[in-house]
Every structure is written in C-alpha cells, then in structure tokens.
Amino acid sequence: MKILFIINQLSPAGAEKLVALLSKSISAERIVIYAIRKNKNIEQKNAFRNLVLSGVTIVESSYESCRGFKALNNNFINLKKIVEVNEIDIIHSHCELPDIFALLLKNRVKKIVRTAHNEKFSLDHKFGVRLPIQSFLSQFFDQNICISKKIYEQHPPKKRTFITNAIDLSFINNVRTISQNNRMNISIVGRFTTQKNQVDWANQLVESGYLASFKDIKFNFYGDGESRVNLEEIAGKHPQIFEVKGFCSNIEEIYQNSDVVLITSLWEGISTVMLESLCRGIPTLTSNVSGAEDVNSILSNNIIIDVNNFKELALKIKTAPSISKKEQESLITTFSLNKFIKLHKTLYRCLLNE
Secondary structure (H helix, E strand, O other), rough: OEEEEEEEEEEOOOOHHHHHHHHHOOOEEEEEEEEEEOOOOOHHHHHHHHOHHHHHHEOOOOOOOOOOHHHHHHHHHHHHHHHHHHOOOOOEEEOOHHHHHHHHHHHHHOEEEEEEEOOOOOOHHHHHOHHHHHHHHHHOOOEEEEOOOHHHHOOOHHEEEEOOOEEEOOOOOOOOOOOOOOOOOEEOOOOOOOOOOEEEEEEHHHOOOOOOOOOOEEEEOOOOOOHHHHHHHHHHOOOOOOEEEEEEOOHHHHHHHEEEEEEOOOOOOOHHHHHHHHHOOOOOOEOOOOHHHHHHHOOOOOOOOOOOOOOHHHHHHHHHHOHHHHHHHHHHHHHHHHHHHHHHHHHHHHHHHO
C-alpha cells in the first residue's frame, strides 16, 4: 500500500497533525506527505516534522503560495511526478485545494479519498458557491471521510464513511495551575485566521459595551497566522483583557495554565483544541460548530454557547463546570487515536480489496 497525503501546509495543527500521527502508524510500504503551500514558520514546521517517523517522505512546495495558474500548474507537475515515481495507490486529500489536485490525478491512482472537514453549506454567506461546488465534487471521490455526524448526513450514502476526529492522548498531563491572582486565564488556541474568528470576535467584545464584565478575566491567544497584526493591535489597546501569546510548541504548558478554553470558530470539523482541553478535564466553551454536538452528547453539561452573547459568556466563563473523570474517560475512548487509525486502515484495505 502506497499512500500520498495532500495537505495545505506543514503545521502542527488540525488535519496536518492528524495526517502526521496517522502516517506514523499505518503499515504502508510508502507514505508521502505533500504540502502545497510553503510555511515560513520554522518552529511550526519542526513541530510537525518531529511527529513523523523516519521513512515518511515530506515534500513541501517551493512556491510561496498556490495562487495563479503558474503555481497551480507547477504543483500539479510535482504531484504527478510523485505519483509516478512512488507508484502511489491511494491519494488522501485534506481541504479544498488538495481535493482539486486529487481529482486531477484520479486516473493515475487506484483510489482517491478525501476527509470532509466542514459542513456543506455553512459558509455560503462568506464564500458564495464555494462549498456547494466542493460538495458536488465529493461524489467523484471513492470515499469521503466525515469527521462529524452533521457532515456525514450531508454526503452521498454510498460514498461516505464516518470516522470521527482523534488525537494522541497518551501524553496527557492532568496537572493544572489554577490562577491565584483572582483573574481567570482563558485560552483561545489556534491559527489566527478568519475561520478561527479571533479578530472579529475580539472587536465585537470591545464594541459590545460589556468589556467591564470581563475585568477579572484575561483572554490569552495562542497561535500565529495572517490575522496576528490585527489581533495584536486590539490587544495593545486593551492589555488588561487581551494578550497575544503567539505560537507555543509546548501544548502542555498552554493547558496547564488554562482555567477555561474558549473556541470562537465560525466553522470546524471536530475541533482538536476542544478534544485536547476536555480530555484534560479543562472547562471548555465553544461556538456551535460542526462536531460540537457530537462531543456535547457525551457530557452532562452543555458546552455550546453563543460566543457573541457577551453577557451570557461572562457568566458561563465564571461558572463553567469541570469535566468529570468518567466523562474524560468516555471522551478518550470515543476519540481514541488507535480507533481512528484502525478505521483508516480498514477503509484503505477495503478500497484496494486487500
């Protein structure tokens, strides 16, 4: 079995991290990971590479972005060569642009698979026809891996497989440092992008008139990305409420110093941050993104809130319930990496009739 994973860029977050973890564990003759966008953050790239065992080939596009016909064509030529040289059996793509490349290479491999991370029409108000087209293209894949029940329900019955997101929880440290200075530390973790919604959310909080309700709360933003400058500008004007911590390679350090984890995203598959924090027993609040309901059904207390209802948010943060040991164990079992890998192995072998 020879597999080519096509992802957006090398980073230790989300789908990319799962691809790396998955690639460590599948008994494949050859695995190639191709990133179509160049990531300039060396620390992020190293964090990603540290997850990958020797023997896995990582190819990062030499192009600054994938915009424009020339860059698209050059990446396609690169991928075509990788498929031919490595005699790839299966292409597994993650996210929109990798999906397009997988479809273009369909006739050169035995099977193509995609992981569907987002809901079918959740972004229509922002991107017009983008996701309906993506949904249309999904019927041309041999299988669509759906990481939440909501996403699963939106795909063709014969072309969908439900494999929920997962994380490596073997390293979890449940020791936490609870704030001693009468101020709660609220962690918002993730790439600084439109999807994660940090800038718009922080701006709305500032303009809401409820800023005084958060005088005993500090929002710490961990990550990096295109919205960092805007986020730092907001934090600079309100340093008592917001702080941009930047990228942190020590994920345990983040969670050990978190009283509550807040997810402000506009869309997700199943948030890795949500799983990581809840499985550590950290009170977590999330916007109503895809996958949140799957997680919520395991818990005795509702974690889904309107993150822009700031009056309610201030109250929820201060009264957010801890996660019981039993709930932690249930989450760890449900979102087990071993289960995730086993289901992928089974799917690949079924597709190849092995």
